[in-house]
Amino acid sequence: MERNTWLILAIFTCLFVSSEGRELKIKHTHHTPVYNHTLTTILVHYASAVYMSDLTELFTWTCARCDGVTEGFQMIELVVDIQNCLQAFVGVAEDLNSIVIAFRGTQENSIQNWIEDLFWKQLDLDYPGMPDAMVHRGFYYAYHNTTIRSAILNAVKRAQEYYGDINIIATGHSMGGAMAAFCGLDLIVNCQAQNVQVVTFGQPRIGNAVFATYYSKLLPNTIRVTNGHDIVPHLPPYYYYFPQKTYHHFPTEVWLHNIGLGSLIYTVEKVCDSSGEDPTCSRSVSGNSIADHIEYFGVRLSGDAWRSCRIVMDHALVDYRRTDGEGNFVLSRDPATPVIKLNTQSGAGGNHV
Numbered sequence: 001m002e003r004n005t006w007l008i009l010a011i012f013t014c015l016f017v018s019s020e021g022r023e024l025k026i027k028h029t030h031h032t033p034v035y036n037h038t039l040t041t042i043l044v045h046y047a048s049a050v051y052m053s054d055l056t057e058l059f060t061w062t063c064a065r066c067d068g069v070t071e072g073f074q075m076i077e078l079v080v081d082i083q084n085c086l087q088a089f090v091g092v093a094e095d096l097n098s099i100v101i102a103f104r105g106t107q108e109n110s111i112q113n114w115i116e117d118l119f120w121k122q123l124d125l126d127y128p129g130m131p132d133a134m135v136h137r138g139f140y141y142a143y144h145n146t147t148i149r150s151a152i153l154n155a156v157k158r159a160q161e162y163y164g165d166i167n168i169i170a171t172g173h174s175m176g177g178a179m180a181a182f183c184g185l186d187l188i189v190n191c192q193a194q195n196v197q198v199v200t201f202g203q204p205r206i207g208n209a210v211f212a213t214y215y216s217k218l219l220p221n222t223i224r225v226t227n228g229h230d231i232v233p234h235l236p237p238y239y240y241y242f243p244q245k246t247y248h249h250f251p252t253e254v255w256l257h258n259i260g261l262g263s264l265i266y267t268v269e270k271v272c273d274s275s276g277e278d279p280t281c282s283r284s285v286s287g288n289s290i291a292d293h294i295e296y297f298g299v300r301l302s303g304d305a306w307r308s309c310r311i312v313m314d315h316a317l318v319d320y321r322r323t324d325g326e327g328n329f330v331l332s333r334d335p336a337t338p339v340i341k342l343n344t345q346s347g348a349g350g351n352h353v
């Protein structure tokens with residue numbers, strides 16, 4: 001009898017202790033998205049294709065990076081903001097039953113300069129409607145205060161009218177990942193969209209811890225892929241001794257890193273914790289690699305060359321083009337029109353530039 005009492009007491013103590021532990025954990029866990037390797041390795045090809053500068057090939061989805069797992073993609077809108085050197089597209093991947101929105105990363109002359117600048121980015125903008133949430137103005141405005149946002153929202157609306165309420169996936173690499181995150185949030189907060197998912201590659205930090213908390217509650221279905229020693233996810237810096245004032249990533253990070261020795265090297269895809277700043281993931285190594293930044297899953301994530309916003313476009317696309325007074329434009333297609341027909345017969349003489 002006595003022994004049983006002790007046993008019961010011991011069990012109770014264990015339950016108490018372990019439930020206390022569990023409670024602490026639950027406080028920090030929202031719904032964790034399931035990491036889907038297949039989907040992620042398809043999306044990286046969209047994040048790569050949006051870097052292409054031949055807009056004819058990109059719009060007709062015939063570019064060098066527009067085949068394989070992304071074959072059959074239905075382009076709806078290609079947005080080119082000449083003023084701010086930004087590029088993005090919206091289309092439908094029927095095999096994913098999803099609208100895919102992809103944002104290009106920076107196309108400055110020097111990726112080194114762009115990365116050095118990242119060290120000094122301030123948390124200098126209050127995110128509207130979220131008390132105490134702060135973000136970096138430059139990333140926020142790249143999406144919100146350029147021609148990008150209205151073109152994207154318009155294309156999503158047209159896609160939904162034609163395809164119904166299918167999933168929406170926003171993706172992008174580097175600064176394009178930051179824009180994808182702001183876009184996903186915008187769709188949830190301002191457009192009451194459902195089934196929004198965000199997958200970014202080598203994305204910098206974009207806001208503080210309060211912002212990250214709001215973000216992960218509103219958009220839990222987010223995967224932030226980091227690669228090896230890629231420097232960009234380490235920036236702007238995280239100061240662990242100053243957690244309320246520093247930049248802070250949102251979850252869920254998936255860290256790709258190689259383990260093994262010699263010829264026995266293989267890549268591990270580590271799904272990290274729900275804090276956004278898992279110290280055992282990318283933060284466990286120093287961010288000192290640009291090479292790791294521009295290749296994810298063996299897919300190149302940069303333009304053909306680092307130079308300012310060069311674009312190439314065929315006159316044949318003129319029927320699809322709408323330009324604003326500043327030279328920014330969109331190439332836009334009615335989703336109901338199955339094939340993009342290049343107007344190669346029009347005009348006298350050659351049409352190609």
Ligand SMILES: *[C@@H]1O[C@H](CO)[C@@H](O)[C@H](O)[C@H]1NC(C)=O
Nearest residue numbers: 036037038039040042095096
């Ligand atoms: C992962 O994504 C692929 C491509 O969308 C899909 O076919 C597959 O069913 C998904 N797997 C899971 C477990 O959801």
Ligand SMILES: *[C@@H]1O[C@H](CO)[C@@H](O)[C@H](O)[C@H]1NC(C)=O
Nearest residue numbers: 083084137141144145146147
């Ligand atoms: C937004 O962009 C416009 C034009 O590019 C600019 O004039 C305006 O100052 C920007 N808004 C803010 C708040 O910076």
